[in-house]
Amino acid sequence: MKTESSVLATKLNTFVRLSEGERRCLEQMQSAPIPVERGVEFIHQGEMGNVAYILESGWACSFKLLPDGGRQVITFPIPGDCVGLRSILLRTADHSVTAVTDAVVSRVQVARMLEVFSEFPHLAAAILWATSRDEAMVVEHLASVGRRSALERTAHFFLELHDRLNLVDLALDGEFTCPLNQYALGDALGLSAIHVNRVLRVLRERNLMTLKGQVVKLHNVPELKQLAGYETPEEVAVLKR
Amino acid sequence: MKTESSVLATKLNTFVRLSEGERRCLEQMQSAPIPVERGVEFIHQGEMGNVAYILESGWACSFKLLPDGGRQVITFPIPGDCVGLRSILLRTADHSVTAVTDAVVSRVQVARMLEVFSEFPHLAAAILWATSRDEAMVVEHLASVGRRSALERTAHFFLELHDRLNLVDLALDGEFTCPLNQYALGDALGLSAIHVNRVLRVLRERNLMTLKGQVVKLHNVPELKQLAGYETPEEVAVLKR
DNA sequence: CGACGCTTTGACACAACTCAACAACCGTGG
DNA sequence: CCACGGTTGTTGAGTTGTGTCAAAGCGTCG
Structure with a gap:
């Protein structure tokens, strides 16, 4: 192209x-x-x-x-x-x-x-x-905010972000740059920034993922998906002519 | 027509x-x-x-x-x-x-x-x-679930429902039939059914609205809107030809 | 009448929020 | 090069909102 x-x-x-x-x-x-x-x-x-x-x-x-x-x-x-x-x-x-x-x-x-x-x-x-x-x-976001716990929701968010970035080659090996601060994350996830921090700590302590500087690393994708109830998006209808 | x-x-x-x-x-x-x-x-x-x-x-x-x-x-x-x-x-x-x-x-x-x-x-x-x-x-729903309290959210939900029903002549004078039970409401609002019940009680006690049988009555629309942070939808673009 | 679905209430547990303080990091200018 | 302020991240203590569990009330329908 x-x-x-x-x-x-x-x-x-x-x-x-x-x-x-x-x-x-x-x-x-x-x-x-x-x-x-x-x-x-x-x-x-x-x-x-x-x-x-x-x-x-x-x-x-x-x-x-x-x-x-x-x-x-x-x-x-x-x-x-x-x-x-x-x-x-x-x-x-x-x-x-x-x-x-x-x-x-x-x-x-x-x-x-x-x-x-x-x-x-x-x-x-x-x-x-x-x-x-x-x-x-x-809609997926709504379901997340409405029905998942802070931990699940956060995990879900980063998994989805990863897949989206992957589509445009901005993620590699479960690792990507993420310029969002914890206030922005909180406003997305329906949490206080402070609670985002605590949730990130738990994810880090469980060796699931880290966000350091502006780098996200997903260390254990299967377990993250399990935790988040994440369903990999099946790729999508091709409109035929 | x-x-x-x-x-x-x-x-x-x-x-x-x-x-x-x-x-x-x-x-x-x-x-x-x-x-x-x-x-x-x-x-x-x-x-x-x-x-x-x-x-x-x-x-x-x-x-x-x-x-x-x-x-x-x-x-x-x-x-x-x-x-x-x-x-x-x-x-x-x-x-x-x-x-x-x-x-x-x-x-x-x-x-x-x-x-x-x-x-x-x-x-x-x-x-x-x-x-x-x-x-x-x-999107509005997402904002509600993410950033409004249970009380605000519930008030907002019924105000919006009222306006939607009004468009098709199914609401009259702040009153309409609503066949939804408290489980359904909970699943919409991101709350437990039980908490929906408590919220409805508060709304009732404050003389703001009631849901009895399958009838919703909005008793004090201005105050409800105030509480919910409800913005009446300005009616919408007309596509010209 | 009894069974069922839905609502209502209370007691308690826990998740998430608030406030407050501090620590780490960054770019800027002296 | 270091001192500085601003922004962002981290942590603790206490509060509040919402969820959970359990039980009872109520209406309706068979």
């Missing part, structure tokens, strides 16, 4: 067969790469911006602010992920997104996208598929 | 302007009405069935089973809701759905749906919009 090809096209193409025309169309839908500095919020909850982004490099954090000041992290987008697709169709964004590390994104115009559907209906299916996949992840 | 018109068409049409042709097409996508008895599971987690359903009448329960036997309810579909759209595109259903009351559904064939996209691309956008809306609900 060519380097110029957008991450999005690459990713969609993994699961949905795209024609040359559709690929070109995808490329044209996106803006030139835009750098975003660490910490900058580039989608604002409640705002009307009709744009989605594709994360080309770096980590992001997509979260919802509650009226009482609480914060629930929905997901940490990693390279190749779509960000804010949902807020394209709903009038206002229902969540915010910040860059966790310095990052590069490219914009997708909604107007463009809707036109594109008429010309390349298969692309519509592909995008529908991508949103379904995101929703499935949120 | 004609009575023969499908609930789905009606619902989509509320927010997305559909042509006569598109409406007809929608009708043709669905099977004849199928009755489903209370308690019957008609989508099975892990199975490959490439069908979605539209709930014509009755309540359903969409949930995820965890390996350890836990259950997380994702949503309780009510008349007019799409069920299992997500499992159409992912190869296997990631959740199960049962009928909470006797219900009537109609089937949507996936093969049909993908064809339809070529012929009526605007429909693709409409359906994408519908899935976005569902995802937004799951």
